[in-house]
Amino acid sequence: xxxxxxxxxxxxxxxxxxxxxxxxxxxxxxxxxxxxxxxxxxxxxxxxxxxxxxxxxxxxxxxxxxxxxxxxxxxxxxx
Amino acid sequence: xxxxxxxxxxxxxxxxxxxxxxxxxxxxxxxxxxxxxxxxxxxxxxxxxxxxxxxxxxxxxxxxxxxxxxxxxxxxxxxxxxxxxxxxxxxxxxxxxxxxxxxxxxxxxxxxxxxxxxxxxxxxxxxxxxxxxxxxxxxxxxxxxxx
Numbered sequence: 001x002x003x004x005x006x007x008x009x010x011x012x013x014x015x016x017x018x019x020x021x022x023x024x025x026x027x028x029x030x031x032x033x034x035x036x037x038x039x040x041x042x043x044x045x046x047x048x049x050x051x052x053x054x055x056x057x058x059x060x061x062x063x064x065x066x067x068x069x070x071x072x073x074x075x076x077x078x079x
Numbered sequence: 080x081x082x083x084x085x086x087x088x089x090x091x092x093x094x095x096x097x098x099x100x101x102x103x104x105x106x107x108x109x110x111x112x113x114x115x116x117x118x119x120x121x122x123x124x125x126x127x128x129x130x131x132x133x134x135x136x137x138x139x140x141x142x143x144x145x146x147x148x149x150x151x152x153x154x155x156x157x158x159x160x161x162x163x164x165x166x167x168x169x170x171x172x173x174x175x176x177x178x179x180x181x182x183x184x185x186x187x188x189x190x191x192x193x194x195x196x197x198x199x200x201x202x203x204x205x206x207x208x209x210x211x212x213x214x215x216x217x218x219x220x221x222x223x224x225x226x
Contacts, residue, residue: 007200052130077212079197
């Protein structure tokens with residue numbers, strides 16, 4: 001089980017902020033979420049969306065272990 | 080060095096007083112305070128979301144870069160999260176250096192980073208509904224000046 005976190009507009013689109021998902025990799029996680037919610041699947045692959053696993057930015061395919069925290073981070077804006 | 084998220088309003092003057100206290104070799108302190116705009120009534124509430132732990136760590140990384148690049152003696156970054164009303168401070172940045180140029184430039188550098196690279200998500204609420212704010216092309220260009 002990985003803990004999935006959504007931020008900003010992704011959270012509004014999905015209608016949830018965090019949940020546990022049974023997926024062993026980022027690609028499996030993407031496929032599972034896209035299968036449940038096609039719009040969310042597209043948005044998660046959108047321009048500028050970064051992924052952090054256990055609070056470190058990752059790129060490409062990454063294996064997930066039980067208890068991994070996966071955050072989808074849309075374009076950021078502070079100040 | 081202070082990097083902190085604040086869930087309630089803060090007083091930039093008190094921050095500055097605390098930051099300048101007990102310094103004998105710092106010749107210059109520069110500060111920036113960002114304030115939520117009303118946009119002529121179009122924005123009634125600004126809502127800022129962070130990723131607790133990750134947001135502070137990412138800001139800390141850029142703060143370390145600023146310290147090294149500009150030879151800072153110290154710095155402070157305080158950033159609001161949650162719901163913010165027009166006129167309330169959103170962000171406070173203070174930099175301490177031997178001389179003014181480094182302090183000014185480091186403050187500018189840190190704000191350019193915070194606008195488009197720090198892990199925050201910003202939503203405007205107003206009479207016409209709500210919308211998420213993304214960094215503008217100008218925000219990206221401002222940050223590019225430092226690369």
